[in-house]
Amino acid sequence: MIRQSQLETSQSYVAAEDLLKTVNIALTLEKPLLVKGEPGTGKTMLAHAVAESLGKELLIWNIKSTTKAQDGLYTYDVVQRLYDSQFGGQVDDIGQYVHFGKLGEAFRSEDQVVLLIDEIDKADLEFPNDLLWEMDQMEFYVQETKETFRAKHRPIVIITSNAEKELPDAFLRRCIFHYIEFPNRVQMRQIVHAHFDRIDEELLQQAVSTFYNIRSTPGLMKKPSTSELIDWLRALTLDGIDPAVIQQELPYLGVLLKKDKDFNLVKKGK
Amino acid sequence: MFLGFFYYLREQGLKISIGDWMVLLEGMEKGLHESTVEGFYFLCRAVLLRDESEFDLFDQAFSAYFGRVLEGGSLPQDLQALLEKIDPSLPENAKQQDAGRSDAMLAMDGIPGTPGSGKNAPGPGSGSTGGRTAIFAPGSRKFRDFRKDNTLDTRQFQMAFRVLRNLSAQLETSEQEFDIDRTIDGTCRRGGMLDIQYRKPRKNTIRVILLMDSGGSMRYFSRLCSELFQAATASRHLRELRTYYFHNIVYSLLYKDPTIEIRDDNCISVDGLMTECDEKYRVIFVGDAEMHPYELEGTEYNFVDKKPGLPGSETLRLLKRHFPHMIWLNPIPLHEEGYDPEGTRRTIASIVDMYDLTLDGLERGFRFLLSGKK
Numbered sequence: 001m002i003r004q005s006q007l008e009t010s011q012s013y014v015a016a017e018d019l020l021k022t023v024n025i026a027l028t029l030e031k032p033l034l035v036k037g038e039p040g041t042g043k044t045m046l047a048h049a050v051a052e053s054l055g056k057e058l059l060i061w062n063i064k065s066t067t068k069a070q071d072g073l074y075t076y077d078v079v080q081r082l083y084d085s086q087f088g089g090q091v092d093d094i095g096q097y098v099h100f101g102k103l104g105e106a107f108r109s110e111d112q113v114v115l116l117i118d119e120i121d122k123a124d125l126e127f128p129n130d131l132l133w134e135m136d137q138m139e140f141y142v143q144e145t146k147e148t149f150r151a152k153h154r155p156i157v158i159i160t161s162n163a164e165k166e167l168p169d170a171f172l173r174r175c176i177f178h179y180i181e182f183p184n185r186v187q188m189r190q191i192v193h194a195h196f197d198r199i200d201e202e203l204l205q206q207a208v209s210t211f212y213n214i215r216s217t218p219g220l221m222k223k224p225s226t227s228e229l230i231d232w233l234r235a236l237t238l239d240g241i242d243p244a245v246i247q248q249e250l251p252y253l254g255v256l257l258k259k260d261k262d263f264n265l266v267k268k269g270k
Numbered sequence: 271m272f273l274g275f276f277y278y279l280r281e282q283g284l285k286i287s288i289g290d291w292m293v294l295l296e297g298m299e300k301g302l303h304e305s306t307v308e309g310f311y312f313l314c315r316a317v318l319l320r321d322e323s324e325f326d327l328f329d330q331a332f333s334a335y336f337g338r339v340l341e342g343g344s345l346p347q348d349l350q351a352l353l354e355k356i357d358p359s360l361p362e363n364a365k366q367q368d369a370g371r372s373d374a375m376l377a378m379d380g381i382p383g384t385p386g387s388g389k390n391a392p393g394p395g396s397g398s399t400g401g402r403t404a405i406f407a408p409g410s411r412k413f414r415d416f417r418k419d420n421t422l423d424t425r426q427f428q429m430a431f432r433v434l435r436n437l438s439a440q441l442e443t444s445e446q447e448f449d450i451d452r453t454i455d456g457t458c459r460r461g462g463m464l465d466i467q468y469r470k471p472r473k474n475t476i477r478v479i480l481l482m483d484s485g486g487s488m489r490y491f492s493r494l495c496s497e498l499f500q501a502a503t504a505s506r507h508l509r510e511l512r513t514y515y516f517h518n519i520v521y522s523l524l525y526k527d528p529t530i531e532i533r534d535d536n537c538i539s540v541d542g543l544m545t546e547c548d549e550k551y552r553v554i555f556v557g558d559a560e561m562h563p564y565e566l567e568g569t570e571y572n573f574v575d576k577k578p579g580l581p582g583s584e585t586l587r588l589l590k591r592h593f594p595h596m597i598w599l600n601p602i603p604l605h606e607e608g609y610d611p612e613g614t615r616r617t618i619a620s621i622v623d624m625y626d627l628t629l630d631g632l633e634r635g636f637r638f639l640l641s642g643k644k
Contacts, residue, residue, distance in 0.1 A: 021312045025302050029293060029317070036322060065506075078450060082457065086464055125428060165504070166425035172320035173289065179322035 013042065013049040014191045019178060023050060026176040032135065032157035034172070037180030040225020043160040046180075047116035050158065057113045059155075061102035063122045069130030072103035072117075073140045094144050103131075104149065107140065112153035121164040128171035135174065183226065185212060195230050202243040207233055210247050214256060214266055224256040231255050275335060279318070282331040286318050293317050307336065426629050427501030433636040434476045434552065435507060447471045476552060476640075477510040478502070479543070479593075483557030484515040484528040491601040494627060495556055498599075512547075514538065518561040519582030519618075520589070540585060544592045552639045553589065553596040555622060559615040560602075566614050586621050595642065597635045601627040 015023075023046075026033035035043045051058035061072055077097045085091045100108060106115040120128060134140045138151040159175065161167065183191060188208055192199065207229070215223045224232075232255045241251050250266070257263045276291050294317045297303065303310040311332060319328055446468040456465030480502055482495055502511055514524035523537045566582045580588070590596055598618060603626050610616055618624065625635035 018312055021309070022316045025297060025313055025316045028300050028302055029297055031293070034320075078454075079448070082454065082464065085462065125425070125432075165428075168425070169320075173287065175320065176316045177320045178316060179325065 013045055014183075014187065014194050015046070015049065016181070016183070016187065019046070019180060022176060022178040027156065029176065030154050032159055032175045034159045034161065034167075034175040034177050035180060036161050036163055036178070038182050038223070038225060039162060040227045041180040041182060042226065043180060044116065044118055047114060047118075047158040047160075050156065051114035054114065054156070056156070057109070057111065058116060059102045059106050059109075059113050060116045060118060062118050063120050063127070065122050065124070067123045067127065069127055069134075072101040072131070073134065074098050074100045074104045074142055076142075076144045095147075098142055098144060103134065104140065106155040106157075107134075107138065107149055107151040109155070110152065113155050115155045115157050117157065117159045119162060120159050121161040121167065125165060125168075129168050132170060132174070185209075188226070188229070191226060192230065192233060196233065196237075199233065199237065200243065203236060203241070203246070204233070206243045206246040207236060210250070211256070213247075217266055217269060219265060220262050221259050222257075222262060228256050278335055279328070279331055282327060284318065284324060284327060284331070290318050427498055427632065428504055430629060430632040430636060431501055431505040432507070433633060434478065434505075434640060435474050474507045474509055475550075476508055477547070477550065478508055478512070479547065479551050479553045480511065480513045481520065481524065481553065481555045482513065482515050482528070483518060483555075484525075484530055485517055487558055487560050488601075491558065491627070494601055498556060498627065498632075514543075516557075518557070518565050520585050521582055522579045522585065540589065544589070547593075549593060549595075551593055551595070553593045554635075554639070555596070555598040556627065557598065557600065558602050559598065559600055559618045559624070560612065561614050563612050563614055566617060583617060583621065586618065590621055595639050596622055597639055598622040598624045599627040599631065599635060600624055603628070 023033060035046060037043055047058060077099060081091050081097045102115065106113050138154055139148055141148045185208060189204065192204060211224065211229050232252060235252045235255055253263060253266065257266060279286055294314060297313050297317060303313045315328060319325065449467045449469040452467040453465060456467055457463065499513065514526060515528045515530060516524055517530050520540060522540055524540060524543060526536050569579060569581050623638060625631035
């Protein structure tokens with residue numbers, strides 16, 4: 001069980017209460033936790049915070065569109081073996097050419113680890129299904145060496161998704177699900193305070209309210225997220241902008257809005 | 271066991287399996303519901319749901335089911351007693367679902383700390399005690415916007431699009447990739463001297479032209495069509511995907527966006543399309559094939575050349591001759607015998623092979639597109 005105070009003392013992470021409950025449910029039931037939410041709501045940060053508060057090592061498996069499930073377990077470097085054989089190296093031990101992926105490492109670890117499978121929706125449609133057996137059985141088989149590796153400790157698995165693709169039902173059924181909502185104003189102020197040691201209250205007040213106004217502009221292609229607000233606040237404080245003009249002049253708007261269309265839309269609305 | 275709640279949730283359309291329910295029971299055995307309704311709510315949500323689009327439905331079902339007990343704004347701490355109390359009255363409760371829901375919403379509104387109750391909503395970590403916090407407000411329907419209510423999800427469509435795959439070695443590319451098998455083979459033949467082999471990568475060669483009927487009677491199927499469109503655009507394995515729109519039937523022009531406006535930058539002529547694309551392109555029509563017979567057989571007045579053009583049926587035949595791999599997907603199922611008020615469906619089906627816009631129809635249609643065999 002993680003307590004709120006534990007999760008929040010780690011780094012500068014602010015966790016909503018429902019998120020914390022879900023984390024504890026996943027820990028107790030020993031099931032992977034699937035976290036969805038808008039970009040910038042702290043999905044990846046959650047894994048860091050959980051690992052730190054539990055005092056466990058964090059392994060991060062970043063998923064790309066080319067990632068295969070097999071890569072997470074192990075890869076067999078046949079080319080290296082071939083080259084070694086050319087120069088009379090010892091190539092009898094196939095084991096030295098088997099390189100373990102992040103999932104494989106998590107299974108083989110002596111201590112329980114936290115495994116973050118980041119942005120699982122980036123991968124191929126079949127990817128999640130290919131992981132099912134290993135995740136269920138907590139073991140995998142290396143064909144080349146005919147060895148089976150069984151997890152000594154079931155890793156704590158946290159999976160994030162940006163919902164670019166829908167995930168297969170069979171996979172979802174095995175996960176504990178949580179959707180991180182975009183923080184409300186009260187939570188946002190806490191998040192900002194966690195990132196800044198000292199910040200002018202008036203500036204924060206103005207910036208946050210402008211930020212939510214911009215977010216509510218209809219027709220925005222990409223809404224600015226928490227991390228962009230933090231960057232914006234940094235720019236505003238560094239420049240010593242007068243809080244009174246923020247609402248009117250929207251200084252450094254480019255930090256919040258990255259798309260031309262959005263930029264013009266908000267500028268025009270003012 | 272409170273199976274009543276399980277069946278109630280299923281009746282409300284939540285796809286919950288027995289396995290999910292066992293996990294929920296396991297969680298309760300381990301005390302994860304913290305013996306409060308709030309804890310129970312979060313446990314259910316985390317274990318039973320798997321998409322934020324289900325949150326709203328679940329919130330409603332939850333507050334309808336527990337609504338009567340929550341009336342008056344007090345949340346009983348003893349959940350077990352609560353569940354037992356509520357179970358026998360299920361049929362009655364379910365019947366009064368609507369009444370129960372509004373009761374529950376009223377009750378929720380009265381709870382201090384719920385959004386909209388006027389009191390400052392406590393943020394995370396504000397140390398709210400007891401069973402009431404700002405986040406526990408299933409009746410307030412804050413997840414309403416996430417609902418999808420879709421019957422066929424895009425994933426299934428995307429899987430169907432996978433059929434459209436024809437891997438072949440790319441001759442026109444200079445790209446090379448390492449061929450392990452042939453390298454090992456070659457090296458062995460040379461007695462251990464390295465013989466590195468490369469090959470051209472194999473890639474999908476299928477190019478697709480998607481032609482969609484827009485407006486009119488197709489409005490009823492707009493969601494289905496937009497899902498098909500999403501699935502098509504998300505299918506990155508296609509070599510090329512072009513999408514054009516038409517209204518009811520194709521004449522001499524196709525439109526690049528669904529507004530069907532005749533603007534220079536919005537139009538492409540059918541002739542132009544046939545010049546640009548060779549016969550290897552796969553053409554998929556999406557439309558209900560319903561129109562006035564005149565629209566199909568009558569001649570079009572060609573606004574560009576200022577003279578009468580070909581009738582729709584002729585344009586279709588022309589296209590079919592140019593693109594032999596062509597299908598028509600129809601959102602109105604074909605087995606609805608006799609449903610062909612104007613006879614246009616039959617005419618079109620006699621020119622282009624017609625399939626249902628369902629998963630099954632899609633797969634059969636795509637297989638035909640790929641192989642030319644039914």
